[in-house]
Structure formats: structure tokens, C-alpha cells
Amino acid sequence: MIRSRPFSSLSIRRPHQLKGQIRFNSTNTSTTTEIPKSSRSRSAKWARRSLVTGVVVGGLWTYDNQFNASAVYRSLITAYIGLVCTIDYKINFSPSNADQIEALHERVAGRLKWAIDTNQGLYLKLGQALGLQAALLPRPYREAFGHVFDRAPAVSYEEVIGVFQKDLSLNPLDVFETFSKQPLASASIAQVHKATLKPRLGGEGEKGKVVAVKVQKPAIEKQMEWDLFSYRSLMWMCERLFDMPMYFVAKYVSDQMRLETSFKNEANNARRCAELVAQTPELKDDVYVPRIFGEAEGCKESDRIMVMEWVDGCRLNDRQQLEKWGLNLRETMDLAISTMSAMTFSWGFIHCDPHPGNILVRPHPTKKGKPQLVLIDHGLYISLPREFREDYCTLWRSLFVLDVPKIETIARKWGIALDANMFASAILLRPFQVNKNKKNAEKNKIPEKNQYEQQVELKERMKKMLENEQLIPRELIFLTRCQRMMQANNQLLGSPSSRVNLTARWASIGYTNSLTGSRSLNSVGISRWLKDRLDAFVFRFTLSIVDIAFWFTLQKQRFLPKEKGGWEDKLQKQFEAMAKEEFGIEIDDTVFLG
Structure with missing residues (x-):
């Protein structure tokens, strides 16, 4: 018989008496588990901290994503x-x-x-x-x-409207008669839309004029x-x-990137380039820079919006279209190389992004059957200091008159420790021997090494080559890139132009223009006068030899269809072999072929 206890006799514990103690009863077995106060306190603190951290991180991420372009x-x-x-x-x-x-x-x-x-x-x-x-x-x-x-990838039309509203307090259709919602081209920092001007813009007679509107992607600013x-x-x-x-090189590259994102800077570059073209008789009628519409034409200027004349043309490397128009490939490429060479050696003001999409070609408006170049995308330019430009002109000319002491002097001045042959070849982007004192082939032979040893050795050679980095002209970074891009453009058209010789001739013009004072016999004396004449003869003779070799290569391409590769392809292969043999570098810069 089970006896129940009166309710009043049960032992009831109040909540404060159970604090820190939990009791489980089952028949005759009693188990007690206690949670220390300090443990509960630490757990609560960690939970609160985790919650606060999560809220803060989530808030920062949301702000960064929504308002700071991530x-x-x-x-x-x-x-x-x-x-x-x-x-x-x-x-x-x-x-x-x-x-x-x-x-x-x-x-x-x-x-x-x-x-x-x-x-x-x-x-x-x-x-x-x-x-x-x-x-x-x-x-x-x-x-x-x-x-x-x-x-x-391009950004949406709504984002384009946002750039217009923020910079100009206007919508695109407040400025233009028509405006394409889809961009016709998109690059890393901007995209281009096609539009037509309203009657009040561009001046008299400009109603309905087709223009290209370059709009910076809104995230770039942030x-x-x-x-x-x-x-x-x-x-x-x-x-x-x-x-x-x-x-x-990091600060120099960063500074150039900042300038490239400023469309006011790009507009100024385009206007200056147009002025320099007009002052160069060899290019004046054959190179065109599209007109920039600014305040003078009633178009507000902005660092993120630029309006320029629309010009139809094909890419420099579009061989099929050039041949369809009946344009001579050699004349076209000679003109492109001459333009970049004039910028380098005569102007000292260089378009540093000469890939095929930025150099357009169209049939000449007034010269039947002749090409006209159209230069676009003027965001990345560098200006060469006068002393550096004179040294660069002198270096190119010295390579062709075999003035080894002058070549080595300039290399040391620029803080570059390179064998004279390799330095000359790196400047010309072709194998070039200025020092004929070759060692015995067996002594030059490098024993085979594994990849680790090869790359450790290459690192040491690179450090030695750049032994005095403070003296290295930063402009060489972009000059080398421009030379390689022009070489690639020539390759893509089948190497119709003798790039090295044409560039050297412009270097000689720049060298002559850089000379100060008279070079007459009475002014410089018999020794210097004779040296000038000898250098001029050697220069012309060297160019003639290269021209003859170039002509034979063209004939082999024409009459031997199985002959693969043009002049530039052969030079590149020889240069790659020389770089690997003498400097341990494997070169393959096909990234510029595009």
C-alpha cells in the first residue's frame, strides 16, 4: 500500500534556493549536475561578443558592398x-x-x-x-x-545614367538626340556608347552629328x-x-593609372596629339585624331564622361578588311610605325597603348587608295624628359654605327648591367651583335640544370641586371611595351614593314634635331667632322644591309608558300634563342598579339 504525503508536508524549494543546482529523481536514484556560475558567465559573454562581431562585420560588408563598390x-x-x-x-x-x-x-x-x-x-x-x-x-x-x-564586361544603362546625374546633373537624353543603351565597346575602366548631338551642341552645322560617348564605370572611382x-x-x-x-616601378605605374582614369586628362592628351600631328609634315595628312567636344562646343566636361567625334574604321590588324579596301599592307604598317617613332624620337610624347583596337585604319578621305590612321583612346601617355629622349635617340643610332663605348655608357647611366649584345638586342627586339669578341663555344656552354637551379640563377641575373634600380628610367617600361606591341602588329599583318630600319631612321632624325650648335668643319674640327661623316656612312650602310635581307625574306614569302613566318617572326625566334643562350631567359610574349 502506497501512502501519499499531504501536500502541505512536501518540501518546496524556492527558485533562489535551486540556483546552481538541478535535481533529477527516478525511483530510488538521485543525480545532481551543477553548472558553475563562472562558466555560465563566460558562455554568455562569448555569445554576446559573437553576436556583436557578426552584426559589425555584416554591417561593414553591407556598407562596402552597397556604397563602396566592394x-x-x-x-x-x-x-x-x-x-x-x-x-x-x-x-x-x-x-x-x-x-x-x-x-x-x-x-x-x-x-x-x-x-x-x-x-x-x-x-x-x-x-x-x-x-x-x-x-x-x-x-x-x-x-x-x-x-x-x-x-x-559592361555595366547597365541605369548605372550609366547614374554617372551622368552625379557628374553633370543630367540624363544622357538631356544632352543627346539619341543615345545607345547598349555599349558598342567595353574596356576595363570605361565603355563607349554611340550618340547623336542635339542642335544646340557642337556649334553650327553639327546637328545630328554622330559622336562616341566614353563613360567610366561607376565602381572605378571608389x-x-x-x-x-x-x-x-x-x-x-x-x-x-x-x-x-x-x-x-610600383609608384610610377600607380601614377600613370590615376591619370588614365581622368577623362579630362585624356581629352587634353588627344588635343595635344592632334596639334603635334599637324606640326609633322610626314604625318600631317595621313594620321587623324578624332575631335573632342568640350566646353567650347557646349558639352560639359567631366573626369568620367568624354564626348568625341565618331570615326568608322577597322582595327590595324584586320588584314581581310584592309585588302577588301585595296589598301597596301606595307604602306599601312609603315605609317603606324612612323607615327609611334615620331612620338618617341621627335615629340617625346607617346601613346602607350598602341594595341590594334586603338589604331584604326580607313581609306584616306582625299588620297584614293591610300590608308589613313585614326588614333583613339588617349588615356595613357608618357612624356619623355629631354635628356632621356636624347640618350634614347643616341642609343638607337649608336647601335647602327657600332659605337660600343657609347652603348655601354648609356647602359651604365641607366643602371643596367647587361652584356652589350643582350642590351642592344633588348632595345631593338631583334638579335644584334655589337661586340664581336665571342668566347669559345665550349666555355659558353651552360650545363643542364633542373628548374629550381635555373630559376635561382635567373633571379640572381635579374638582380645583377637591375643592380642600381634608382637609375633605371621608368619610361623604359612603357617604351619597351610600345615597341613590342608594334612588333606584334607587324607580325599579325605578315611582317610587311622593316620595323627596325624605319624606327632607326626616325631615331636618326631625333638625334640630328637634338644636336646643339653647328657641326661644320670650322666649328667641330677635322677629327669630329670626319667622325660624323663616317658614322653617317656606316649608319646608311647598315640600314641598307638590313633592307636587302628584309627584301629577300619578302620574296621567299611570296614565291615559297611553304615558307612559314615573316621577317618579324624570324627575328623574334632568333631573339628568343639568344636570350635563352646568353641570359637564361625563356621569352614568349604572345600576350601582345591581340
Whole structure:
């Protein structure tokens, strides 16, 4: 018989008496679990901190995403990729992993490519800047950076309207009679729309004139400084961790990038280029710079919006269209090379992005059967200091008169420690022997090494070559790029032009114009006068020899269909072989063929 206790006799504990104690009863078994006060307190604190941290991080991410064009997030991606790549190299770049070096490069190059593709925008431009050195990097990097010259995704028409409203307090149709909602071209920092002017714009007789409207992508303004900071940080980190001179170009490249995002700066560059073309008799009628519409024509100017004359033409490397128009390929390419050479050696004001999409060709409006070049996209220009331009002119001319002491003097002045033959070849982008004292072939023969040993040796050679980085003219970065792009343009048309000779002739013009004072016999004396005449003879003779070799190559192309590759292709192969043999560098800069 079970007896129940009266309710009043049960022991009831109040809540405060149960604090810190939980009791479970089951028949005759009693278990007690106690939670210490300090543990509960710590758990609560961690929970509150986690909640606050989550709210703060979520708020910052939302702000960065919605109002800052994800600039901070993009920088964190860069920092993460940089850290992972650094750790990977530090662990796996070693003699014991010599057979895995190629796989290491592929992993790192893949991560860098992913970062560029993910971030887009200015990272495509920075990728192009890194691509300037891609020719000297292992194969996976050349492949990774090859895509940065391709078309970039466009932004929506609503975002274009936002740029107009913020910069001009207007909509596109308040300014133009018509305005294409879809861009006709899109690049890394801007896109181009086709429009027609309203009657009140452009002056009398301009009603309905077709124009190109270049609009900067809205995110660029917010992302630029963060992106440039990330780029400089990566260059600094690479120099510190890997002991390679890389950071010395970072500030110069950053400054050029800032200028390239200013459309007022681009408009000024275009106007100045047009003036210089008009002052150059050899180019005056054959090169055209589209008109920029600014305040004088009733168009408001902005750093993110630019209006220019619309000009139809084909890309410089569109061989099929050029032949359809009946334009001579050699005349077309000679004109393009002469234009870039005049900029370099005569003007000292250079369009530094001469890829085929920025040099258009059309049938000449007044000269039947002749080509006319149309220069567009004037965002990236450099100005050469007078002393550097004179040295550069002198260097080119010295290469053809075989003035070895002068070549070596300029190399030392620029802080570059290179064999004279290799330095000359790097400037000309073709094999060139200025020093005939060759060592015995057996002494020059380099024993076969594994990938680790090869790349360690290359690093040491690069450090030696750039032994005094403060003296290296930063302008050489873009000049070399321009030369390589023009060589690539020539290759894509089948090498119809003798690029080196044509460039050298313009260098000689620049050299002559840079001379101060009279060079007559009475002024300089018999010795200097005779030396000038001898140099002039050697210069013309050397160019003639190269012209003859070039002519024979053209004939072989014409009469021997199986003969593959043009003049520039042969020069490039010889240059690549020379670079590998004498300097241990494998060059393959097909990223410029586009």
C-alpha cells in the first residue's frame, strides 16, 4: 500500500534556493549536475561578443558592398591570395621539390588569374602592368596574363545614367538626340556608347552629328585607391620576401593609372596629339585624331564622361578588311610605325597603348587608295624628359654605327648591367651583335640544370641586371611595351614593314634635331667632322644591309608558300634563342598579339 504525503508536508524549494543546482529523481536514484556560475558567465559573454562581431562585420560588408563598390572586400581577396601564394612558395620552392616547380607556378598563376577575373575593373589594368613582365616569367604566368587584354564586361544603362546625374546633373537624353543603351565597346575602366548631338551642341552645322560617348564605370572611382594600394603592397611584399627588385616601378605605374582614369586628362592628351600631328609634315595628312567636344562646343566636361567625334574604321590588324579596301599592307604598317617613332624620337610624347583596337585604319578621305590612321583612346601617355629622349635617340643610332663605348655608357647611366649584345638586342627586339669578341663555344656552354637551379640563377641575373634600380628610367617600361606591341602588329599583318630600319631612321632624325650648335668643319674640327661623316656612312650602310635581307625574306614569302613566318617572326625566334643562350631567359610574349 502506497501512502501519499499531504501536500502541505512536501518540501518546496524556492527558485533562489535551486540556483546552481538541478535535481533529477527516478525511483530510488538521485543525480545532481551543477553548472558553475563562472562558466555560465563566460558562455554568455562569448555569445554576446559573437553576436556583436557578426552584426559589425555584416554591417561593414553591407556598407562596402552597397556604397563602396566592394573596394575593401576586393583588397581582402588580394591579401588572401598574396598570403596563400607566399606560403606556397616558401614551403615548396626548394631543391627537394625541383620536379614540382612547374606545378607550383601553375597553382600560383591560377590564383592570380582568379583574383583578376573576380575583381575585374582596374585589376585588368594592373594585370596588364604585370603582363609587361610576363615575357620574362615562367610559362604558366604568360598564359595567366594573356587574357587581360580581352574585352571586359559592361555595366547597365541605369548605372550609366547614374554617372551622368552625379557628374553633370543630367540624363544622357538631356544632352543627346539619341543615345545607345547598349555599349558598342567595353574596356576595363570605361565603355563607349554611340550618340547623336542635339542642335544646340557642337556649334553650327553639327546637328545630328554622330559622336562616341566614353563613360567610366561607376565602381572605378571608389575602387581605384584601394586597388592601387593592394598593387603596391603586393609589389612591396614580393620584394621583401623574395629579394627581387619589383617595388621600384610600383609608384610610377600607380601614377600613370590615376591619370588614365581622368577623362579630362585624356581629352587634353588627344588635343595635344592632334596639334603635334599637324606640326609633322610626314604625318600631317595621313594620321587623324578624332575631335573632342568640350566646353567650347557646349558639352560639359567631366573626369568620367568624354564626348568625341565618331570615326568608322577597322582595327590595324584586320588584314581581310584592309585588302577588301585595296589598301597596301606595307604602306599601312609603315605609317603606324612612323607615327609611334615620331612620338618617341621627335615629340617625346607617346601613346602607350598602341594595341590594334586603338589604331584604326580607313581609306584616306582625299588620297584614293591610300590608308589613313585614326588614333583613339588617349588615356595613357608618357612624356619623355629631354635628356632621356636624347640618350634614347643616341642609343638607337649608336647601335647602327657600332659605337660600343657609347652603348655601354648609356647602359651604365641607366643602371643596367647587361652584356652589350643582350642590351642592344633588348632595345631593338631583334638579335644584334655589337661586340664581336665571342668566347669559345665550349666555355659558353651552360650545363643542364633542373628548374629550381635555373630559376635561382635567373633571379640572381635579374638582380645583377637591375643592380642600381634608382637609375633605371621608368619610361623604359612603357617604351619597351610600345615597341613590342608594334612588333606584334607587324607580325599579325605578315611582317610587311622593316620595323627596325624605319624606327632607326626616325631615331636618326631625333638625334640630328637634338644636336646643339653647328657641326661644320670650322666649328667641330677635322677629327669630329670626319667622325660624323663616317658614322653617317656606316649608319646608311647598315640600314641598307638590313633592307636587302628584309627584301629577300619578302620574296621567299611570296614565291615559297611553304615558307612559314615573316621577317618579324624570324627575328623574334632568333631573339628568343639568344636570350635563352646568353641570359637564361625563356621569352614568349604572345600576350601582345591581340
